[in-house]
Amino acid sequence: MSVLAEALALSRLVQDDASWRLLRADNAPVVMSLLAAQFGDEQRRLPAEELFEALDHDLDRLREGGFELPLSGRGYAAAWREAGFLVRRPADGVRGETFELSPEAQQALRHIEQLRSPHSTVTESRLASIAGQLNRLAIDTDPDQTRRLASLHAERDRIDSQIERAQAGDLDTLDADRAGERLRDVLAQAGEIPADFARVRAEFETLNRRLRVSIVESDAAQSAVLDEVFRGVDLISDSDAGRSFAGFSALVLDPEVGAAFDDDVMQVLDREFTVELSPAQRRFLRRFITLMKDRSAEIHEVITTFARGLRRYVQSQDFQRDRVLTVRIREALAVGVDASKRIKPYRPIGMTLELSSVPLATVGSVVLHDPAELDASAPVEQHAIAEANLEAMRRIARETEIDFDELRGNVDDLLTKSENCTVAEVLTAHPATQGVASVVGLIALAASQGTRTGATEQVRWSGVDEVERRATVPQHRFTGRVL
Numbered sequence: 001m002s003v004l005a006e007a008l009a010l011s012r013l014v015q016d017d018a019s020w021r022l023l024r025a026d027n028a029p030v031v032m033s034l035l036a037a038q039f040g041d042e043q044r045r046l047p048a049e050e051l052f053e054a055l056d057h058d059l060d061r062l063r064e065g066g067f068e069l070p071l072s073g074r075g076y077a078a079a080w081r082e083a084g085f086l087v088r089r090p091a092d093g094v095r096g097e098t099f100e101l102s103p104e105a106q107q108a109l110r111h112i113e114q115l116r117s118p119h120s121t122v123t124e125s126r127l128a129s130i131a132g133q134l135n136r137l138a139i140d141t142d143p144d145q146t147r148r149l150a151s152l153h154a155e156r157d158r159i160d161s162q163i164e165r166a167q168a169g170d171l172d173t174l175d176a177d178r179a180g181e182r183l184r185d186v187l188a189q190a191g192e193i194p195a196d197f198a199r200v201r202a203e204f205e206t207l208n209r210r211l212r213v214s215i216v217e218s219d220a221a222q223s224a225v226l227d228e229v230f231r232g233v234d235l236i237s238d239s240d241a242g243r244s245f246a247g248f249s250a251l252v253l254d255p256e257v258g259a260a261f262d263d264d265v266m267q268v269l270d271r272e273f274t275v276e277l278s279p280a281q282r283r284f285l286r287r288f289i290t291l292m293k294d295r296s297a298e299i300h301e302v303i304t305t306f307a308r309g310l311r312r313y314v315q316s317q318d319f320q321r322d323r324v325l326t327v328r329i330r331e332a333l334a335v336g337v338d339a340s341k342r343i344k345p346y347r348p349i350g351m352t353l354e355l356s357s358v359p360l361a362t363v364g365s366v367v368l369h370d371p372a373e374l375d376a377s378a379p380v381e382q383h384a385i386a387e388a389n390l391e392a393m394r395r396i397a398r399e400t401e402i403d404f405d406e407l408r409g410n411v412d413d414l415l416t417k418s419e420n421c422t423v424a425e426v427l428t429a430h431p432a433t434q435g436v437a438s439v440v441g442l443i444a445l446a447a448s449q450g451t452r453t454g455a456t457e458q459v460r461w462s463g464v465d466e467v468e469r470r471a472t473v474p475q476h477r478f479t480g481r482v483l
Helices: 003-016 018-023 028-039 048-064 073-083 103-116 124-140 145-167 176-217 224-230 240-252 255-269 279-286 288-315 318-339 390-400 404-415 423-429 436-449
Strands: 086-090 097-101 451-462 468-478
Touching (some): 018 073, 018 103, 048 097, 097 103, 176 279, 176 288, 255 279, 255 451, 288 318, 404 423, 423 468, 436 451, 436 468
Antiparallel strands (some): 086 097, 451 468
């Protein structure tokens, strides 16, 4: 590619790519800090009203710090959606909309995070990973039986040698520096996967639109897509992207893979070289497989929705109406182009076109006149101001809400005496003061911040009637301070 062609391609990319647009924006630091604060490391999806309220709160704090920010949270969210930084979608199951980061915005935020926390990419662990994958690729694609057998025998001899050395007590463990280097590479590679799901979803959306366009624009002689849909072929799942994602999803949903990964994470986090990890990085490793499963289920739902919608679009014959409308629009455009040579666009033609849209207003905006509102004949009732009872207010709060601060203190108190503990052990040392509410709160904390062991345990507590109760629950183990 010549220098001119490269410059023209990059110029077009500057205008079209939202990640580049975000990085070169005048208020990029403010926009990125707001997006990172609201959507976090796990790429959350937020309801529209919740996002607007949170943005208004953060904008007030930024204005106090001297930043000139004239728009409201709703205004900035609309501007960012128009710029391609946010994606707006209808909420599932309820009325309303949700916002999430676009794939380009996630890429820009990740680039800035790498600039803030740079790490060397020329590491032993990364080179070893590349060499190992290349060697495995060479073995798996080698059609020569002799070379493949020689490679497999060499690998077996190496494993046998390691087994003999381990049996003899000669354990060659990594030092802390090299182990930390490998762990940082693992975190860097794992951190890229959640952001890939947004690009996968965008790819399926583009594929869905392309298939619909091909159905509308193809004629009777070029109706291959239409014929395949009529035969029941799932073009979304059978696409290259669909088959690639199916293989990834099958690996993520494999219970053996998930259990092995969780066990490896638990063992690695117990090593001394992981003391430098932040709480966020520890939570990310513990929740990695769960996050992958949630995102995989979401993409599966998107694929199913698109496939059903495409099949319904064809079987309902709606595509024929759209074909006719497309032909009429093209004919009108052709006539307009021909007429533009003789008639100026602003010349009056003596015809009025009534638009089909009408102004809409809710009935709730109509306020009826109530004469009773002006009647002030009723005597004004006065209420004496009484002093609030702090203990009564505390009792009401404990009766209506779970005291998570107390539960966190109980877990942290037990962790000062032992390296880890389960929900049952916490309840034995600190009985449930709120009955079953304390048990539910501990299980919720364990599910979000503990580690699932795969076993079950019995928990005991006494209710308000002082009757002892018990239940069998999945066993989770707390291994670090509860946040």
